[in-house]
Amino acid sequence: MTLPIPAPRTVLFRLHWALGLTAGFVLALMGVTGALMSYEEAITAFANRDRTRVEAGDRVPLAPTALAARIDAQAGGRRVNVLTLSDHPQASVFVRFARDPETRTRPPSVYADPYDGAVLGPVRLEAAFTTVRDLHRWLLLPGGSKGWGRTITGLCTLALIVFLATGLYLRWPKVHRWRIWLKPSLSRPGRPRWWSLHAVAGTWLTPVYLVIALTGLTWSYPSFKDGVTWLLAGTPERTKPARRAGSREAPPAPEAGSEPALDRAWAAFRAGEGREAGLVILTLPGADTKAIRIRWLPRGVDALSARNEARYDAATGALLATEHAAGTPLGRRLMDNILEVHRGRFFGDLFALLFCLAALAMPGFAATGLTLYVLRRRAATRRRPETRAASLREANS
Numbered sequence: 001m002t003l004p005i006p007a008p009r010t011v012l013f014r015l016h017w018a019l020g021l022t023a024g025f026v027l028a029l030m031g032v033t034g035a036l037m038s039y040e041e042a043i044t045a046f047a048n049r050d051r052t053r054v055e056a057g058d059r060v061p062l063a064p065t066a067l068a069a070r071i072d073a074q075a076g077g078r079r080v081n082v083l084t085l086s087d088h089p090q091a092s093v094f095v096r097f098a099r100d101p102e103t104r105t106r107p108p109s110v111y112a113d114p115y116d117g118a119v120l121g122p123v124r125l126e127a128a129f130t131t132v133r134d135l136h137r138w139l140l141l142p143g144g145s146k147g148w149g150r151t152i153t154g155l156c157t158l159a160l161i162v163f164l165a166t167g168l169y170l171r172w173p174k175v176h177r178w179r180i181w182l183k184p185s186l187s188r189p190g191r192p193r194w195w196s197l198h199a200v201a202g203t204w205l206t207p208v209y210l211v212i213a214l215t216g217l218t219w220s221y222p223s224f225k226d227g228v229t230w231l232l233a234g235t236p237e238r239t240k241p242a243r244r245a246g247s248r249e250a251p252p253a254p255e256a257g258s259e260p261a262l263d264r265a266w267a268a269f270r271a272g273e274g275r276e277a278g279l280v281i282l283t284l285p286g287a288d289t290k291a292i293r294i295r296w297l298p299r300g301v302d303a304l305s306a307r308n309e310a311r312y313d314a315a316t317g318a319l320l321a322t323e324h325a326a327g328t329p330l331g332r333r334l335m336d337n338i339l340e341v342h343r344g345r346f347f348g349d350l351f352a353l354l355f356c357l358a359a360l361a362m363p364g365f366a367a368t369g370l371t372l373y374v375l376r377r378r379a380a381t382r383r384r385p386e387t388r389a390a391s392l393r394e395a396n397s
Contacts, residue, residue, distance in 0.1 A: 009170065016166040020369040023159035026139070030153060031362025033136035034212075038343045038356040040129050047124045051111040056089035059115040063263045064282060070117025071095055071110075078107045083282045085114065087299060092120055098286070137219065154220030160213045164206050171199040191375045198368040201361065208344070208358040215342035232331030261285075264317030265292045269310055273322070285314035292317070305337040305346045 006014075036043075045052060062070070068080040075097065084094035093114045097107040108127065111120040134140050138149025173180045184200040186193055218225035262284065274280065278299035285292050292312040297304070311320045325333060340346040344355030 012166045012169055016163065016170060017369065017373055019159045019162060020366065021373065023156040024163075024366040024369060026152065026156040027160055028363040028366040029139070030136055030156065031359040033132050034343070035356045035359040036132050037129065037136065038345075038352060038359065044123065044125050044129070048111065051120045051123075052092050053090050054092050054113050054115065054120070056115070061085075061114045062117055064266050064284070065260045065262050067093070067112070067114065067117050068284060071112050071119060074117075074119045075107075075110075080284060081286075082284070085280045085282065087278050087280075094123075095119075150220060154217065157213050157216045157220060160209060164202075164209055164213075167199065167202050168206065171203070191372060191379070194368050194371050194375070198365065198372065202365065205358045205361060208355055211344075212342060212355065212358070215338055218338055229335050233329070233335050234331070261313065261315055261317035262292055265294070265312035265319075268312070268317065268319060269294055273308070273310065290314055291320055303340075303345065303348075305333060305340050307337075 061067075064083060067083065071080050072078070078097040080095055081098040082096040084096075085091075091114075092111045094109065095112050096109045099106045109123045111123065112118065113120060131140070134144070136153075138144055138147060138153060141147050141149030141152070143149065181203055182200060185196040188196060214228075218228060266282070269277075269280075274294075274296065276298050277296040278301065279297045281295040283293040283295075290313065292314055294310045294312070295307050296310070297307055306325045308325055309323045311322075312318060313320055328336070334341055334346070337346050344351040344353075
């Protein structure tokens with residue numbers, strides 16, 4: 001007796017709902033956590049609004065070396081790694097510390113007064129968003145980025161692409177009209193209503209989910225990221241300068257009577273292109289780094305994809321290189337800002353909101369898909385006695 005071979009449509013339909021009953025719920029969790037992180041900066045700023053402002057008066061901001069030294073003195077052995085400074089006179093400094101050399105964890109960030117280096121307090125909600133981020137990336141499973149959690153989320157991201165492909169195939173209409181593709185039939189009762197809502201919403205959000213999935217795979221599979229980088233930028237991704245974890249040794253001592261190289265680099269930056277900077281992210285030189293890294297946004301610009309960069313020699317403070325977003329090829333900008341592409345901010349605030357809503361819709365797809373599955377099983381159960389009764393009547397006739 002030969003088993004019947006199912007039609008391709010049947011195979012894809014079963015694959016679609018099988019993945020929906022497994023990977024669909026993981027994707028729903030990733031969608032909710034991703035939506036939260038898409039507005040992490042705004043939520044954190046609101047929660048810390050009393051610590052992001054200081055009284056300026058007629059005070060003069062400290063030079064980076066003196067500012068970092070005063071913060072280090074209050075940090076209990078922690079070493080300042082990154083200073084985020086604003087040109088607004090009443091803005092405080094966002095301070096990140098170097099990772100602990102043994103545990104590889106980063107101490108809590110703080111806000112500080114740019115005029116006297118006084119620590120204003122830790123960043124509220126930072127630990128909460130760290131947990132949300134770990135839940136999004138590897139489901140809080142042991143091992144972190146090297147454990148099973150990353151493997152599971154990577155496979156579920158691949159499943160999202162399968163959802164998009166099989167979903168479009170399964171709903172491909174015999175007659176192509178825009179109403180069929182883009183307008184849900186909510187007036188239809190029962191299962192057809194849920195199917196229409198599930199299918200039409202999926203059609204609308206397919207481009208967004210495709211961008212989210214393809215960019216998400218760059219964190220799950222390094223080889224995929226290398227391939228995408230080669231395709232878009234034509235060259236391997238720039239390697240970041242190596243840094244010994246958790247330490248920030250002082251650069252070579254300057255000659256007597258001269259200012260530290262960090263302050264010379266800062267002064268050169270402020271006197272040059274830094275005059276147009278509104279937000280500056282200053283990475284202090286580490287034990288094994290040979291450059292002072294300054295990333296900055298022009299005044300009045302909030303998009304991180306417009307970020308420029310300047311690098312200075314850690315020993316002399318001399319300018320080494322500059323990079324401007326306006327002069328960078330689009331492919332390289334996409335890869336340099338892959339997180340901003342992943343959450344839609346690369347394309348503007350409206351797209352960021354759209355990506356956030358699409359992420360929030362993932363639990364809705366899981367719910368409607370589960371509803372369709374349950375209703376279909378109930379209908380099959382009701383049909384089964386009728387089929388048996390019809391078979392018996394035929395046998396007795």
